[in-house]
Amino acid sequence: xxxxxxxxxxxxFRMACAEGEEDHLAGLAADVDARVxxxxxxxxxxxxxxxxxxxxxMATDELAEQRRRVAALxxxxxxxxxARQDALRRAEAGEDRxxxxxxxxSEAIERxxxxxxxxx
Numbered sequence: 695x696x697x698x699x700x701x702x703x704x705x706x707f708r709m710a711c712a713e714g715e716e717d718h719l720a721g722l723a724a725d726v727d728a729r730v731x732x733x734x735x736x737x738x739x740x741x742x743x744x745x746x747x748x749x750x751x752m753a754t755d756e757l758a759e760q761r762r763r764v765a766a767l768x769x770x771x772x773x774x775x776x777a778r779q780d781a782l783r784r785a786e787a788g789e790d791r792x793x794x795x796x797x798x799x800s801e802a803i804e805r806x807x808x809x810x811x812x813x814x
Contacts, residue, residue, distance in 0.1 A: 705742075
């Protein structure tokens with residue numbers, strides 16, 4: 695299993711990850727490092743553990759917001775798909791009615807043509 699050495703808040707950590715995930719893990723660690731750095735600038739020296747916990751809470755809050763957005767989009771997509779299916783069913787029903795009317799008109803024209811031919 696590959697290992698990646700990352701630096702967060704000036705501290706080095708050796709972390710294992712799945713094959714091919716090294717760059718992703720390094721990017722995540724860089725994001726955590728940036729968050730901790732921003733918090734340190736905002737709050738000063740309030741303790742490493744507290745800064746990391748605050749960074750984790752901020753990241754989790756953002757994740758929760760994204761999950762809410764995804765859920766809302768999935769619901770909207772499902773509603774749109776239901777509306778599309780309903781519209782398709784209505785269109786097909788309308789098409790069936792139109793075909794039936796056209797068939798009836800065609801039959802009426804055919805009967806009229808036969809009557810005209812019979813009179814000649």
